C-alpha cells in the first residue's frame with residue numbers, strides 16, 4: 001500500500017467492530033472527505049488518540065487503499081491545532097453535511113474559510129461562530145443573492161430586511177420578513193463581498209437570532225438537510 005500525507009479537520013470518530021479500533025472521518029484541506037480505519041486508537045496508550053478528537057486540525061499519514069471498497073488505514077496522526085471555540089454540536093453538524101459539501105464541491109472553500117477564522121482568532125462565542133459558519137456555507141453554495149439593493153425593486157435606500165429567496169429587501173417589500181438594524185444589513189453585505197478576515201461589522205444578538213433562523217430555513221432548502229442547531 002502507498003503511504004499518503006495530508007492535513008484535515010477531524011469530523012467524527014466512531015467505534016469500529018474491532019476492539020480498540022475506530023473509524024475516523026476527516027475533511028481534508030483539498031475538500032475531499034476521507035474515512036480511515038484507525039487501529040488501536042481507543043487505547044489510552046495510543047500515540048494517535050489525542051490528535052483524533054473532533055474539531056482538531058491534524059496532519060495524517062495513512063496507507064492508501066487501492067480497493068475502493070476497502071478503507072484506507074491510518075498510520076500516524078499529529079494535531080496541528082485545536083478549534084477550542086468550535087461547539088461539539090457544530091462539528092457534528094459539519095459531519096452531517098459533509099457529504100453535501102462534497103457533492104456541491106464546497107469542501108475546500110469551507111475549509112479555507114474555517115482556517116481564516118482560526119487564524120484571526122475572531123472574538124466570537126460559539127453561538128455567533130455557528131451563525132458565521134452557516135453564512136459561509138450559504139456563501140460558498142450556489143445560492144445567488146442580490147445585495148446591491150432591494151432584490152425586487154432594486155432601490156438602494158430603506159433596506160431593512162433580507163431573505164434567502166433573493167437577497168436584501170426594502171421597507172415596502174419586506175412585510176413578511178423580520179426587520180434588521182443597519183449593523184446587520186451591513187454585515188450581510190460585507191459577508192457576501194469581503195473576505196471573512198476583513199469583516200468588522202457589528203451585529204447584535206437579536207439580529208443574529210433572526211438571521212440564523214432564516215439561514216437554517218435556507219440551508220434546509222439548499223442542501224436538503226435536517227439541522228439540529
Ligand SMILES: [Zn+2]
Pocket residue numbers: 150151152153154155169170171172173
Ligand atoms: Zn423593494
